[in-house]
Amino acid sequence: GTPRYWLAVALDVPLADSFDYYHDLPVEVGVRVRVRFGHRELIGVVVGQPTQPQFEVDQVKPIEAVLDDTPPLSNELLELARFAARYYQRFLGEVLLPALPMPLRKPSAYTSPKANGGPVARLRTRKAKAPPPYEPDQRPTLNAQQQAAVAAILSWPRPNLEHTISRAPAPAPSGQTGCVVVPQPAPSAAASSTAPPQLNLRASGTHLLFGVTGSGKTEVYLHAALQVLGQGQQVLFMVPEINLTPQFEQALRQRLQTATQSYSVAVMHSGLSATERLRAWLAVSQGEADVLLGTRLSIFTPMPRLGLIIVDEEHDSSYKQQEGLRYSARDLAVWRGHQLACPVVLGSATPSLESWAHAQRGQYQLSQLTERARAVSLPDIQLIDIRRAPLEQGFSQQYLRAIHEQLAQRKQVLVFINRRGYAPVLNCASCGWVSQCRRCSAYTVLHRQPGSTKPYLQCHHCGFQAVVPRHCPDCRNQDLKPMGRGTQRIEEYLSTAFPAARVLRIDADSTRKKGSAEALFAQVHAGEIDILVGTQMVAKGHDFANLGLVLVLNADATLFAQDFRAPERLFAQLMQVAGRAGRHIGGAKVYIQTEYPEQGVYQHLLRHDYVGFANHLLAEREALALPPYSYQALLTAEAKELSTALSFLNAARTLLSTDANLRPWAQAVQIYDPVPLRIVRVANIERAQLLVESPQRQALQRFLLPWRMQLHTLARQHRIRWVLEVDPLEI
Incomplete structure (x- = not known):
């Protein structure tokens, strides 16, 4: 009969890292495929070519279609996704698929009557946007500190990328939380003195650019980027929030169009339409765009010529995803840069304590800008x-x-x-009534826009809206006052x-x-x-x-x-x-x-x-053994009743002493008592959490994997929703 080629396919379902399918022709790793999964059609990514399937041969289904309208995802990107899945305790498909633009992971984009050959083919039939008008180069000169910072960033040895990807060693678990740190030689005595920051510059591939506000960090980024682009490589430039992209985009487009060369910039953030994001993703992943300017989701974009990663305002909590895969884009940038042996620049006027601790120990190269760029004093x-x-x-x-x-x-x-809003709460001075959300354990906020429609009450947690009552619902007093501002x-x-x-x-x-x-x-x-x-x-x-x-x-x-x-x-x-x-x-x-x-x-x-x-x-x-001197994970449970959530968390806690696979970690890991969240009820769902802590990152990771497998079983018995977050930013 026809030969069968077995394929391991990652799907965005929380059941396993991959699922077995077959095809009558070989399919390359990294290629997207359309498959049947239960009663649904899904798009997945081929992540392996096993010699034998995990299950009985007659249970394995054929794939429905090979989607070859985009290049296969690179081995480098698959390794990044595998690391993120391992570290953040998710299945591989839960990392890989959400990282793709929506049209590339939606079966209907290929199968509906209006598909017209799929999203990429449809995009090609539309007119491409005209490039921005050419502006002559107006490059400011750098001061001595800025020049030293650029020199520090670019002195990191830049080996050929092709040879690096397959051989790059995995970074060892670090002694600090929040960042994956590569073992580095100790800095020289000269480097740790007050000498300019170009001493011992080859000690690290991650650079912490610590500069006072207005010191010209952006100029350092742009100079470093231009030199990397001049070597034919791409630059990933990350900013924490959507509203920062327009001004950076303007600066980039002006400065990257020199008299002799014009570099193209693609932009990626959650405010774009699906088509706009797909266009940017294709331009970058096919090597047509030279610079990608984006928010946290851009860290998972394939970039075949990536030579420099810049993370501006690296301390910002917006780099941590709070839904689905709870990853830190900054930490993944450090890991990705290490894998590619390309420099990573973390810039901030107020670095995170994790990054500052790394720099103090010489694991990151520290460059400082202590003066404002325009010779004006700090306020x-x-x-x-x-x-x-x-x-x-x-x-x-x-x-x-x-x-x-x-x-x-x-x-x-x-x-x-x-x-x-207008005021955090509406209050009755007579009986003490306050505007409470009926679905959450939180107040509703009074909104009253100057010169606009009627005022209304809104919950900032679940979005519930209500009209402002004419009198107090409890005592009928008409004098309701907004409290606070x-x-x-x-x-x-x-x-x-x-x-x-x-x-x-x-x-x-x-x-x-x-x-x-x-x-x-x-x-x-x-x-x-x-x-x-x-x-x-x-x-x-x-x-x-x-x-x-x-x-x-x-x-x-x-x-x-x-x-x-x-x-x-x-x-x-x-x-x-x-x-x-x-x-x-x-x-x-x-x-x-x-x-x-x-x-x-x-x-x-x-x-x-x-x-x-x-x-x-x-x-x-350090005195309290808090991060970055310990490592944490947070298990949150959500249920209709608080008692259900707490009962699940208590059962999860006792697994440490009762489960044979987990008992060896009892000394290395501490699990605290479950507690309700500060705002316990949101949208009629009660929430509680449990903190897991360890002095060693590796011990925590080794405990979390078998524990997570048990939690899947436990959750089915308790009928609750749960999420496990590694390196939580809020507790």
């Missing part, structure tokens, strides 16, 4: 003690005077409050207090429509706005030329949060928002209102002292 940070100060809608008199002064000087003002209320107040000023609000509500964020930021850059009110969206990476004053409201809100990472996050956030001020003009000021001016986070901030604060936090973490 003057001042704390405003509001313990006894009267506030008007959250503003001290000092704040209001400072706004008047800036407006008189025709400078822009940024008011930062990390809370959207969000961006909309601040915008309303400032528009009244400064009627001549042009006030603009930028937050998740004002930027919902596609292209709206770019349009709003363009107004700020064009000088059409006097006062900008914004959330953390405005704090990251933006370069406002005429911003002379930053005012921070409600900074104390996260000061005493239960999460041990809260101080690190608060410092980074305040340092970032402060860094928006005075990037082009001198004499800029940053004011922070607080009831706790003596707190360490504020005292270090006054001095722009990231190094002192980071070393202080690391000493605390």
Whole structure:
């Protein structure tokens, strides 16, 4: 009969790493195939060619079709997916398939009557977008520190990629959490002194570019990128959030079109349509685009000529996926760079403690930019003690005077409050009723957009919306008051207090429509706005030329949060928002209102002292055996009843002592008692969690694999949803 070629196919189902199928012709590893799985049709990726199937031969189904409209996924990308699946405790298909653009993993894109030969064929029939107009090269000169940083990045030996992929050793589990670290020689005494950062530059393939806000990190990235592109290689440039891509894209397109050479840039983020993302993916994976600018999902894009990976704002929590495969794109960038022996640059004004600890031990090469690029000084940070100060809608008199002064000087003002909506809760002064979400254990937030439709209540956890009641549902009192302040209320107040000023609000509500964020930021850059009110969206990476004053409201809100990472996050956030001020003009000021001016986070901030604060936090973490001095995984369970979730977690915990395969790890791993989440109910689902910790990364990983297999069985008995997250950012 016809010969059968056995194929191991990865599918996006949480049952196994691969499933056996056959075809009457050989199929290359990395090729996508359409298969029947139960009663469904799915698209999978061939990940192996076994000599014999795992099951009885007559149980193995044939594949329905070979999809050869894209090149096979490279061995390098398959290795990255295998590592991510192993490390983050998922099945291979759960990593590999979601990493593809939607049309490439949707069977109907090939089988529906409108398929027209599949998504790639349909794309080719459409007109390609015209390239951007040519702009002459306007390359700024670098200062000495920036030149040294570029030299450090590019001095990493750059072997031929083709020969590296198959031979590259797997990195050893590191002594730190959050990053996979490659064993490195110890830095020389000279390298650890205050000498310029080009000493001992070949010690590491990962570079931590630590530069104060406005120090010109982007210039270092662009110079390094141009030199790598000049060698015929590709560059992956990652940013944490969608709203940062337009300004970086503009800078890249301007600077990568030199008088002699024009390099093409592809952009990838979740705000693109499926077709736009597919077009970018194809351009990069087929080597046509030279630069990929993208958010975290871009780390899984095939890049045949990859020669440099840049992760801007590497400390940002947006690099950690919070749904499905809970991976850190930054950590996978480090691993991918090591596999390819290509340099990885992690840039930040406030590096994560994990990255800072690596650099302190010489596992990452540290390059520092201590001065602002335009020879303007860092802004003057001042704390405003509001313990006894009267506030008007959250503003001290000092704040209001400072706004008047800036407006008189025709400078822009940024008011930062990390809370959207009008007010966090609606309250009845008579009986104490508060606006509670009926589906969550959380308040509904009052939304009232200036000059728009009726106010409404919205839950920021499940999206539930309700009309604002005319009177209290409990005591019928009509005097319901908004408590606290969000961006909309601040915008309303400032528009009244400064009627001549042009006030603009930028937050998740004002930027919902596609292209709206770019349009709003363009107004700020064009000088059409006097006062900008914004959330953390405005704090990251933006370069406002005429911003002379930053005012921070409600900074104390996260000061005493239960999460041990809260101080690190608060410092980074305040340092970032402060860094928006005075990037082009001198004499800029940053004011922070607080009831706790003596707190360490504020005292270090006054001095722009990231190094002192980071070393202080690391000493605390080491004393308490917290990451990066221990390794964690978080098991979360969701059920209709909290008791069901807790019972599942308790059963999962006892497996450590009762299961023979797990008992050997009892000494190396600690499992804490299950606890309900802080917001226990979301969308009528109750949630609880259990923390697993170990002083060794390898011990934790070796325990998690057999434990996860048992959890699949356990979950079926308890009828719950569960997720296991490695290196959780929030506990």
